[in-house]
Amino acid sequence: MTDWMLKVEKLDKQFYLHAQQRLIPSTCAVDLELRPSQLLAITGPSGAGKSSLLKCIWRSYLPSGGRIWLRQADGQLLDLALATEQQMLTLRRTEIGFVTQFLHCLPRKSALDVVAQPLLDDGVAARLARDRAAELLTRLNMPAHLWNVAPATFSGGEQQRVNLARGLIRPARLLLLDEPTASLDPLSRDCAIALLRERKAAGTAMLAILHDPALVSALADGTVRVQAHSSPADAAQTGSANTQERQAA
Ligand SMILES: Nc1ncnc2c1ncn2[C@@H]1O[C@H](COP(=O)(O)OP(=O)(O)OP(=O)(O)O)[C@@H](O)[C@H]1O
Ligand SMILES: [Mg+2]
Incomplete structure (x- = not known):
C-alpha cells in the first residue's frame, strides 16, 4: 500500500474571543491519513469544524494543537502546524490547492x-x-x-x-475542497465529478467536505466524521471521536 501523503494527528482549533473573553470550540481531535490518488470525504454537522480543519491545513488558521504532516514532493516531511508563512506561501504555489466554500x-x-x-x-x-x-x-x-x-x-x-x-x-499534489459542488445543477455537478476523478487518477490526494451521500459514494475512498461538541469543555474531551472509515464498496 502506498505511503500516506498527509497525516493529521489530534488536530484542535479553538477561537478565543477577547472582547467577550470566551472560547469557541471548533475542530476537535481530528485524526486522518490520506494517500496519493485518494479522496477522503469530511462529513459532520454544521459548526463541527470541517471548514476550520481545511483552513488549518491551508494555514489561513493556525491550529491550536496537533500535527499536520505533509510528505512533500521531495520526500521530506513538514509539520504544517509549525511551518513558516514563507514555507506555506511556497507550498500553496507548488503543492496544495484550495477550493473555498465561496468565491471572493x-x-x-x-x-x-x-x-x-x-x-x-x-x-x-x-x-x-x-x-x-x-x-x-x-x-x-x-x-x-x-x-x-x-x-x-x-x-x-x-x-x-x-x-x-x-x-x-x-x-497540486493535495487538494482541499470545501463543499465544491453544493450549488451546482446535475449536469455541471457531473462535469465537476469527472474533472475531480481525472485529478484523482493522475495522483492528486483530496480532502473534500461533502454533504450529499450520493456524491460521497461517487467520489470518496473513505470518510472522516467530524463530531459536533456542545461546549468548550466537550471540546477538550471529545478525544478520538473523530474517526476515519473506509468507504463501503
Ligand atoms: N474566524 C473565526 N472566529 C471565531 N469563530 C470561528 C471562526 N471560524 C469558525 N469559527 C467557529 O468555529 C466553529 C466551526 O466552524 P466551521 O466553519 O469550521 O464549521 P463547519 O463544520 O464547516 O460548518 P458548516 O457545515 O456550516 O460549513 C463554528 O462555531 C464557528 O462559529
Ligand atoms: Mg463549512
Whole structure:
C-alpha cells in the first residue's frame, strides 16, 4: 500500500474571543491519513469544524494543537502546524490547492481572469493562462458568453464553477475542497465529478467536505466524521471521536 501523503494527528482549533473573553470550540481531535490518488470525504454537522480543519491545513488558521504532516514532493516531511508563512506561501504555489466554500473576487475582473490569476501570479504568459482558464470553464459547463463578465453578479452555481476552475488551475499534489459542488445543477455537478476523478487518477490526494451521500459514494475512498461538541469543555474531551472509515464498496 502506498505511503500516506498527509497525516493529521489530534488536530484542535479553538477561537478565543477577547472582547467577550470566551472560547469557541471548533475542530476537535481530528485524526486522518490520506494517500496519493485518494479522496477522503469530511462529513459532520454544521459548526463541527470541517471548514476550520481545511483552513488549518491551508494555514489561513493556525491550529491550536496537533500535527499536520505533509510528505512533500521531495520526500521530506513538514509539520504544517509549525511551518513558516514563507514555507506555506511556497507550498500553496507548488503543492496544495484550495477550493473555498465561496468565491471572493474583485468587482471588475472578468471570470476568465479570475480563473487565470493563479497562473498569472506564477509568471505564466497571459495568453496561455487564459487558454487554460477557458479550457477549465468549458469542462465545467460554463457558458462562453459569461467568460468576460465579472462574477460578482453571477448566480451561486456560476460562481461555484468559477471558484472550482480557479482552485484547479494550478497542478497540486493535495487538494482541499470545501463543499465544491453544493450549488451546482446535475449536469455541471457531473462535469465537476469527472474533472475531480481525472485529478484523482493522475495522483492528486483530496480532502473534500461533502454533504450529499450520493456524491460521497461517487467520489470518496473513505470518510472522516467530524463530531459536533456542545461546549468548550466537550471540546477538550471529545478525544478520538473523530474517526476515519473506509468507504463501503
Ligand atoms: N474566524 C473565526 N472566529 C471565531 N469563530 C470561528 C471562526 N471560524 C469558525 N469559527 C467557529 O468555529 C466553529 C466551526 O466552524 P466551521 O466553519 O469550521 O464549521 P463547519 O463544520 O464547516 O460548518 P458548516 O457545515 O456550516 O460549513 C463554528 O462555531 C464557528 O462559529
Ligand atoms: Mg463549512
